[in-house]
Amino acid sequence: MPELPEVETIVRDLQHVVGTTIRSAELTHVDILRGVTRPKLLEGLKGRRIDTLTRRAKHAVFTLGDRRLVVQPGMTGSLLVHTKPLTPEEAKYAVLRATLSDGRLLVYRDVRRIGTLLWLDAKGWARYDSALGPEPLEPEWTVEHFAGRLAKSSAAVKKILMDQKHVVGIGNIYANEALFAAKVDPSKPGKKVGIEAAARIREHSIRILEAAIRSQGTTFRDYRTGTGERGNFQLELFVYGREGEPCRVCGTRLSGTHDIDARATVFCHRCQT
Ligand SMILES: [Zn+2]
Numbered sequence: 001m002p003e004l005p006e007v008e009t010i011v012r013d014l015q016h017v018v019g020t021t022i023r024s025a026e027l028t029h030v031d032i033l034r035g036v037t038r039p040k041l042l043e044g045l046k047g048r049r050i051d052t053l054t055r056r057a058k059h060a061v062f063t064l065g066d067r068r069l070v071v072q073p074g075m076t077g078s079l080l081v082h083t084k085p086l087t088p089e090e091a092k093y094a095v096l097r098a099t100l101s102d103g104r105l106l107v108y109r110d111v112r113r114i115g116t117l118l119w120l121d122a123k124g125w126a127r128y129d130s131a132l133g134p135e136p137l138e139p140e141w142t143v144e145h146f147a148g149r150l151a152k153s154s155a156a157v158k159k160i161l162m163d164q165k166h167v168v169g170i171g172n173i174y175a176n177e178a179l180f181a182a183k184v185d186p187s188k189p190g191k192k193v194g195i196e197a198a199a200r201i202r203e204h205s206i207r208i209l210e211a212a213i214r215s216q217g218t219t220f221r222d223y224r225t226g227t228g229e230r231g232n233f234q235l236e237l238f239v240y241g242r243e244g245e246p247c248r249v250c251g252t253r254l255s256g257t258h259d260i261d262a263r264a265t266v267f268c269h270r271c272q273t
């Protein structure tokens with residue numbers, strides 16, 4: 001699923017829709033909706049101005065007056081703006097289509113429809129926002145905060161780093177990369193990590209997320225930027241997707257496991273002790 005750098009890229013690429021008004025909207029499938037019905041969403045979108053488009057955690061947030069449309073792109077989800085009518089191929093997976101006041105079409109495309117759409121009022125937004133942890137690229141994510149969360153948990157450090165209650169936006173790709181850079185064993189229990197290693201993990205997480213934004217995210221299969229391009233950060237990965245290949249630091253064969261969180265964890269048993 002797209003993580004912070006990918007969603008940040010999409011949101012930056014689509015700033016040109018801010019200030020337009022949604023003339024009408026269509027939805028081909030309701031299975032991506034959460035807590036809202038099709039008529040309620042479509043009637044709600046109609047005639048509303050897009051005031052801002054921002055990112056929270058791994059989600060794109062359109063603010064439309066007192067409502068928010070929260071798009072959580074799944075593994076195969078993307079947001080795109082079309083200036084011409086959709087080709088049959090483009091139309092096939094265009095789940096949500098909003099016609100803008102300037103005639104362009106804002107599309108949420110999702111091949112497997114793993115993503116979700118939320119339509120929130122002020123109260124719903126407050127509840128959604130408060131359930132999420134701090135943003136890693138904001139000053140609120142301090143060493144003290146992170147080390148405090150680690151110290152209270154016997155879960156694997158990788159799981160804690162990916163838990164959106166503790167810090168948002170970091171998923172499997174960037175957790176693997178940050179722990180490698182920080183030289184920390186991903187299976188280490190949080191309470192055994194200690195303040196120095198916590199500080200290293202935080203520092204490298206921030207550095208890697210920022211570098212990935214500069215590279216417009218990581219594309220393995222489906223992720224595309226807001227202009228339909230591939231990201232480039234896959235070229236800079238040290239461990240993710242490299243199980244069995246030599247470590248770029250020490251040359252040892254990288255190990256892989258699914259035992260930590262049922263996701264692919266790749267690490268160097270020599271560098272990450
Ligand atoms: Zn190594």
